Amino acid sequence: MNESPDRALVASVIDRGDERAFRALYQRHTPALYRTARRLGDNSTAGADDLVHDTWLRAADRWSAFEWRSSLRTWLTGILVNVIREHRRTDLARREDPLEEETAAELPPIDERLDLEAAIASLPPGFRAVLVLHDIEGHPHEDVARILGIAVGTSKSQLLRARRRLRHWLGDDPALDTE
Numbered sequence: 001m002n003e004s005p006d007r008a009l010v011a012s013v014i015d016r017g018d019e020r021a022f023r024a025l026y027q028r029h030t031p032a033l034y035r036t037a038r039r040l041g042d043n044s045t046a047g048a049d050d051l052v053h054d055t056w057l058r059a060a061d062r063w064s065a066f067e068w069r070s071s072l073r074t075w076l077t078g079i080l081v082n083v084i085r086e087h088r089r090t091d092l093a094r095r096e097d098p099l100e101e102e103t104a105a106e107l108p109p110i111d112e113r114l115d116l117e118a119a120i121a122s123l124p125p126g127f128r129a130v131l132v133l134h135d136i137e138g139h140p141h142e143d144v145a146r147i148l149g150i151a152v153g154t155s156k157s158q159l160l161r162a163r164r165r166l167r168h169w170l171g172d173d174p175a176l177d178t179e
Helices: 005-016 019-040 045-065 072-094 116-121 125-136 141-148 152-169
Strands: none
Touching (some): 005 045, 005 072, 019 045, 019 125, 045 072, 072 125, 116 125, 116 152, 125 141
């Protein structure tokens, strides 16, 4: 990858423990991480804050391991996705009657004022992750695949299915094929 301001800031953090450099990185990337945490993880403010906080803690421990084969934001988003997965596993383990993680959510009721965020949140986790990372956050399929640890073709097919479900919920696609 080419040189970037992020690379120079990370080098300052690693080499000198530069707090201003860390603050600049934090201010640059936290809004996108927070939006992703709200959409993929805990939709509450406090829950998203915790997920983003855990992401930054892990990143700080792993700066020197980052090889710059992707953008810093892609790397941070990958850490966030893993944090979300771990929180989800912990939450499922705490439940007395855990549900299968990839179980399809029931269709939300169609209302004149459909809440798109609620519809997105109702997608199965794999579909939701690809839709949020690609369509909302703007990551290309190659980065989505890298972040989620899936093949590029899987990213594309899950995005297609997620979009199809959303169209169905919006009433634009009455013939939803069941996956």
